Amino acid sequence: MAGNLKRDYTQISQSAEQAGLSSHLNLVQELVLSPDNNRQFQLLEATPEILEAIESSRKIVFRGEEEDDVTLCVDNATFDVRIAETSNTLLLSPNCIWPQRDHGSSFQECKVQECQTWAIPKSYLELRKCGPRIHKLKRLLQENPFKGVDDTKENKYTLKDLLNKVQASEGELLAAIEAMNACNIDGYWRILDESYKEQVFQCIINLVEEKDWNFHNFSLGECCDILEELYPRFIINHCIKCYGTIDEDKCFLDEDKVCRQCAISILKPAGKFNYEEFMQCWESSVPIGMHTKIEQLKGYALTDTTSKPPVIWLFQVSELPPDPYVRFNKLFKVRTKWSLEEIEPYIKDLATGSQSLNTILLKYTRTSTDLVRGIKVYSSKKLA
Numbered sequence: 001m002a003g004n005l006k007r008d009y010t011q012i013s014q015s016a017e018q019a020g021l022s023s024h025l026n027l028v029q030e031l032v033l034s035p036d037n038n039r040q041f042q043l044l045e046a047t048p049e050i051l052e053a054i055e056s057s058r059k060i061v062f063r064g065e066e067e068d069d070v071t072l073c074v075d076n077a078t079f080d081v082r083i084a085e086t087s088n089t090l091l092l093s094p095n096c097i098w099p100q101r102d103h104g105s106s107f108q109e110c111k112v113q114e115c116q117t118w119a120i121p122k123s124y125l126e127l128r129k130c131g132p133r134i135h136k137l138k139r140l141l142q143e144n145p146f147k148g149v150d151d152t153k154e155n156k157y158t159l160k161d162l163l164n165k166v167q168a169s170e171g172e173l174l175a176a177i178e179a180m181n182a183c184n185i186d187g188y189w190r191i192l193d194e195s196y197k198e199q200v201f202q203c204i205i206n207l208v209e210e211k212d213w214n215f216h217n218f219s220l221g222e223c224c225d226i227l228e229e230l231y232p233r234f235i236i237n238h239c240i241k242c243y244g245t246i247d248e249d250k251c252f253l254d255e256d257k258v259c260r261q262c263a264i265s266i267l268k269p270a271g272k273f274n275y276e277e278f279m280q281c282w283e284s285s286v287p288i289g290m291h292t293k294i295e296q297l298k299g300y301a302l303t304d305t306t307s308k309p310p311v312i313w314l315f316q317v318s319e320l321p322p323d324p325y326v327r328f329n330k331l332f333k334v335r336t337k338w339s340l341e342e343i344e345p346y347i348k349d350l351a352t353g354s355q356s357l358n359t360i361l362l363k364y365t366r367t368s369t370d371l372v373r374g375i376k377v378y379s380s381k382k383l384a
Contacts, residue, residue: 034117042125050079063168078130137168157188220246263282264300
């Protein structure tokens with residue numbers, strides 16, 4: 001950096017040539033410390049998503065409460081933020097000229113330009129894309145599930161409230177809210193109490209069977225007109241969306257979702273259930289015309305065909321911890337060896353950002369061959 005001694009272009013060029021340096025722009029930039037160089041700056045690594053958000057003047061938000069590691073969010077992406085130290089000298093200058101930005105042109109006159117240096121940072125914020133941290137969303141919404149009668153204003157959250165508490169972009173948060181089948185009630189996002197939701201679901205199923213309607217094409221308006229004495233219309237509408245789709249006035253109930261809900265209702269109070277007896281009970285519990293398949297319960301129930309008799313029990317991915325290490329520990333306590341088909345439904349939600357499913361399996365498991373079934377299986381690295 002330059003001190004008080006001022007040198008002209010010729011003197012600087014001679015020194016540069018002796019050092020084996022040359023300039024084709026007829027320009028020498030002299031770095032000087034700005035009088036207010038004690039200003040505080042923090043450099044931020046700009047990923048393509050961040051750069052695009054900045055250039056289009058979209059919102060960039062740091063999120064996290066006091067106990068959280070900080071994250072940075074744009075519209076539909078979330079990034080872990082870490083402070084990265086650097087041994088390189090970084091200079092922050094507002095008026096430094098870059099040749100490529102000047103289209104390679106030369107200056108007509110040889111000149112020395114003074115470049116102010118605002119700061120010499122020793123670190124920068126490093127970003128790594130990660131998945132949204134939605135475990136807190138589930139906890140918040142479970143504080144006060146909607147049970148049909150709403151007599152409290154406590155523990156209810158608007159979208160703005162949730163954005164201030166959950167480390168996720170707005171797009172990711174709305175997707176998670178939809179995946180949890182939350183309902184917007186008077187501006188607050190709420191999940192329905194499980195017992196209440198099952199009551200509404202069963203009433204809809206009973207009505208469709210009683211009226212001999214087609215499960216894949218019945219009237220929303222007519223359904224609500226009949227059931228609104230028991231439940232609000234918006235709740236009936238919401239429950240149909242949880243188990244199917246609505247197109248204007250036409251409702252379609254999804255066979256897999258309906259059969260799965262019937263299975264959960266049977267397994268929830270039962271603990272381990274005789275597999276053959278469960279399959280018979282399940283088949284008789286679903287609406288006429290719908291067909292049960294064990295594949296419908298991937299990520300919702302586990303079977304043990306080696307026990308006598310074979311058994312099945314409720315084991316839902318939504319109840320597993322979000323931390324990968326803790327989750328794999330729990331999975332291997334339940335079953336010491338898993339095939340890829342068995343374990344994938346319970347870990348695929350962990351594959352976000354830069355971590356693929358294979359990367360996660362490589363990090364937390366070891367592989368071997370099940371000689372009986374002749375397939376690759378995954379077990380805990382702790383046993384290695």
